Amino acid sequence: MIEPAIQQKIDQWLSGNYDEATKAEIKDLQQRNENDALADAFYKDLEFGTGGLRGIMGVGSNRMNRYTLGMATQGLSNYLKQNFPGEQIKVAIAHDSRNNSDKFARIIADIFSANDIKVYLFEALRPTPELSFAIRHLQCHSGVVITASHNPKEYNGYKAYWNDGGQVVAPHDKNIIAEVNKITSVDDIKFEGKPENIEMIGADVDEAYIERVLGLSISQEAIKRQHDLKIVYTPIHGTGITLVPTILERFGFTNVHVVEEQAEPNGNGNFPTVVYPNPEEKEAMTLAMQKAAEIDADLVLATDPDADRVGIAVKNLKGEFVLLNGNQTGSLLINYLLQAWQKADKLAGKEFVVKTIVTTDLIKKIADSYNVTMYETLTGFKYIAEVIRELEGKETYIGGGEESYGYLAGDFVRDKDAISSCALIAEMAAVAKDNGQSLFEMMVEMYTKYGFYKEELISITKKGMRGAEEIQQMMADMRNNPPQTLAGSKIAAISDYKLGTRKTVATGEEQKLTFESSNVLQYLTEDGSKISARPSGTEPKIKFYFSVNEPLASAADFDATEQKLNQKIEQIQKDLKLK
16 A cells, blocks of 8 residues: 555656656556555655755656656746846756756756746756856856756756855755745746747867866876876766766877777666666776776776766775775775875965865865865765855865765866866876876885775665665664674764764764764764765665775785775674674
8 A cells, every 4th residue: 555645646646747757657557556666756856965956867856757857946946047037047068868857957047947947958958067067157146957966877866056056955956946845836837938048158268278277288298208008988878978088088098998988978878788887886997997908008097977976996905906995996096196286386385275074184184294285074975066156265275085985086067077187197197207206106005104904895785765774773772782892893973963072982072063964873982983974865775885094015015905995894894794
């Protein structure tokens, strides 16, 4: 039996002003007694999380479709008009290569235009970071990109941006939802577009963006000497193909090999060569790493479908290709930027970098050594963008990132940017080679200087309504029954970002955290380990982040130290009953 509240919502869709195809799909589910599917499709409304709207495509209030997109866009339109009275409001819209992305982009363009809002609509698929850039470049008040990033093919999403080019944060996110909730009928959505309010954009914005990315380069001489660095690149059927090869060529790299099987954004959005189009997954990198082995490449680069995340592979000390995780790549990139800025005499004392609370603390050690301030934010790149906005004109942003493969150098984009990151990672590899090193050897050298930090992530998927309840229960159990030790080291402090407190275990003393409330719990041990638990804001998952560290005396000790750190992580997982 379907709960009465859910049935009521289903009945509203069947009797309301929804198209016949939508109603037919609901009736088909009913006839086939797909009660679980119906309940999951209607038990709640899609809400803005750390990445805006994201969900499975299909009929229902908990699905991505023209009506949930329509309510979000109408609510955003109403909110924009309240915030910018008397102004000609402008928005930019982009989309990725997923199923329905181009159709969804056109629907929301029509709705904005029907609300007398000027729309700049990209003529074809474009990377998310270019949408962020376009908002500021075209002096827009807001923007939207249709993407579900690295999620499986059945998902799509809607990321809303504010006039600074960053994703919407408090209070705007909650206020937009409040406006959406005021829409009690689909009849309130203005679907009938006004073509005169829609302007197609493309090459001109591409070139303006490319010019700014080229301005990030610091080591052009090294690139000239190492221009034939062997680079393998895969866009994993996504938007990166539109700009990454061009950027690498314009930076000066002449030996770039694109993985042809994954080069074209597949029109049907099904990502045929991968299970998940996610550079965090080894499986998604298989074809690229095979090609790298064939040509003995120096570097492998892979971007996700909307090209805001980048994964890399390099040869280890034994000459084997290995994937670097997001913490390793982020640390390397920050380390390189600070070294290059110092060498170029660009550090004036007002620079800063940013990372999230679940990203490696190695970045802070690196920043401290250069007397560069490091700010920490909640998980979600929109919070990094918020720091950049707040410090604009006061301090100089160098770079930042998060463990989930998202990085940003420079402030002309206000979201993670795999396009510019690919270029700078390639530049970093060229500098390493110019110094007789591989990128892996550069990383080991970094570890010998600052300590060997090892991180690991476990994601546990709990789908549907019951899954959400299980995740909440897991978080409650960890709050109410914290461990006393992990891997033999006592818990020194517990940070609860939902309650906004950090408790010192030995004394019971609590201090206030200066973050907005977020459902994240962190255990800090006496030996410097950090374990974080966090339900995902965009997927039906709970994520556990593990960070441990040890001094590294020399490159010769790398394998033994890594083994020790791996054993420590495994023991922590056992202690938490995750293994």
